[in-house]
Amino acid sequence: MEKLRSIDWKKEGSQLMRDYLLVVVGALVTAMSFCWFFLPYDIAPGGVTGIATVLSSLTGLSVGLLSFLLNLPLFMIGWKQVGWRFAARSFVAMMLLSLFIDVLPAHNMAGDMMLASLFGGVLLGVGLGIVVRAGATTGGTDMAAKVVHRMIGFLTIPTILFAIDAVVVLIAGAVFGIQAGLWALIALFVSSKTMDVVIKGFNTAMQFLIITRESEKMVQRIHGDLDRGCTRLKAYGTYSGEAMDALLCVVARTEAARLKKLIAEVDPNAFVTVCDVHEALGEGFSGMMQE
Numbered sequence: 001m002e003k004l005r006s007i008d009w010k011k012e013g014s015q016l017m018r019d020y021l022l023v024v025v026g027a028l029v030t031a032m033s034f035c036w037f038f039l040p041y042d043i044a045p046g047g048v049t050g051i052a053t054v055l056s057s058l059t060g061l062s063v064g065l066l067s068f069l070l071n072l073p074l075f076m077i078g079w080k081q082v083g084w085r086f087a088a089r090s091f092v093a094m095m096l097l098s099l100f101i102d103v104l105p106a107h108n109m110a111g112d113m114m115l116a117s118l119f120g121g122v123l124l125g126v127g128l129g130i131v132v133r134a135g136a137t138t139g140g141t142d143m144a145a146k147v148v149h150r151m152i153g154f155l156t157i158p159t160i161l162f163a164i165d166a167v168v169v170l171i172a173g174a175v176f177g178i179q180a181g182l183w184a185l186i187a188l189f190v191s192s193k194t195m196d197v198v199i200k201g202f203n204t205a206m207q208f209l210i211i212t213r214e215s216e217k218m219v220q221r222i223h224g225d226l227d228r229g230c231t232r233l234k235a236y237g238t239y240s241g242e243a244m245d246a247l248l249c250v251v252a253r254t255e256a257a258r259l260k261k262l263i264a265e266v267d268p269n270a271f272v273t274v275c276d277v278h279e280a281l282g283e284g285f286s287g288m289m290q291e
Helices: 002-041 047-059 063-082 084-103 113-133 141-151 157-176 178-200 215-226 253-266
Strands: 205-212 231-236 243-252 271-277
Touching (some): 002 113, 002 178, 047 063, 047 157, 063 084, 063 141, 084 141, 113 178, 157 178, 205 215, 215 243, 215 253, 243 253, 253 271
Antiparallel strands (some): 205 243, 205 271, 231 243
16 A cells, blocks of 8 residues: 555656646747747737736836736736646746746847747747646636636636737737737737647547447457457437447547548448547557646
8 A cells, every 4th residue: 555655646746747847848938939029029919928018118127027917916816716736836837937038038030020920829829838738827817717707607718818818919009009919919819729739739530430230340340450449339220210339439540541441341331420539548549647
């Protein structure tokens, strides 16, 4: 029992180190997007850091310092809504992002406003996605959104976050000009799409639902030819009332064509649906990750 406990503690410690390493990397990448792409062109793509970008131009204070000062009350208000573990990791991520923004040397990497908004958006999405995968966030707007959601239940958290970002972009447009506001919208869109890809993962797969009368032959071929398993489900035709099997099978994208060919060979009359799987975890795919 003692040995088992020590193994559990070791695993927990390893997971914790991995998460905080991701927090550091994610905060650094996010800071790069601002220092090297957004700040040289006054692009404020939403969030607390976007507000800090606007205030920095009006007050002369650094973006990192303003971001920290704005986030502090949001964390104090919202940490109880998200749990101490998420709040602790997020506080570390927020402090690191503020620090990195002020420490990294400002440099115009793009040389063009369009390139700055596009590549800055990609870099921002990658950085934020890495932080989220580590079980944290870089800003207090997520916590504030949860508080508002509890007060006004019909507003969803994504709607609240979108409203905050939209207000920030409008303010940026009023301060920096309409063109800067429009590029900020593009940067916000690119970052959200990139962030979605990073959070969902690159381990894409294909899910096949195969309804067939030749389930035994199908299973044997899938086991033998693809070295994959299936989940057998009992199905009934609503018109015929006939009982048959439905096989649920998830394969790597590179194996999809082979499985289609295999199905056609075993049962040309099989009914098959295919859909994308953003991430597959478990045996035969990537390992399960504890948050």
